[in-house]
Amino acid sequence: MINPPIRLLLRIGLMPLGYALLETRGRVSGRRRATPVGNGRQGNTFWVVAEHGRRAGYVRNIEKNPQVRVRLRQGWHFVWKDGTAHLLPDDDPYARQRQLGRYHPLRALNAVVVRVMGTTELLTVRIDLHDIPRRSTLTPNVPAGGVQGAVPAGHAPAG
Secondary structure, eight states: OOHHHHHHHHHTTOOOTTEEEEEEEOTTTOOEEEEEEEOOEETTEEEEEETTGGGSHHHHHHHHOOEEEEEEEETTEEEEEEEEEEEETTSOHHHHHHHHHTTOHHHHHHHHHHHHHSOSOOEEEEEEEOOOOOBOSSSTTOBTTOOTTOOOTTOOOOO
16 A cells, blocks of 8 residues: 555655665566665664565565665665665564664654554564775775775786
8 A cells, every 4th residue: 555656756766755665586587576665774784674574575585585685865866785685583573663763753654554554473674785895086996995906807908
């Protein structure tokens, strides 16, 4: 009921505050599947409380392939972050929602929606976001912390 309009806004590039887009790979088709979720980012960890537990399509996709992407607002821009998802059946999803909603009214609102629309089978999903190394601002084309003049394997000039 809430996901279709939120999904449409996210698809056309409008990111409602408090939401993010979780992209998984279909467990049968292998095609990309996008699902609006509450923005549960805390540093390099992204938390989701699945309102339908293991019955949620994106959770079943994660069981098959835990490599995911999350589209987030970063300032005024939107960025995709790669990550690895982990299902946490032993985590208390209600406590997780309280922790995520503390000091964040939109996250607290999302938690209420999840509880009202969901089932009693809530499931916590932790996504470890992979941080892509930024390029050094001092020397172009050298990764931060990289070695100047180093040539990646397979990229040596023909000679």
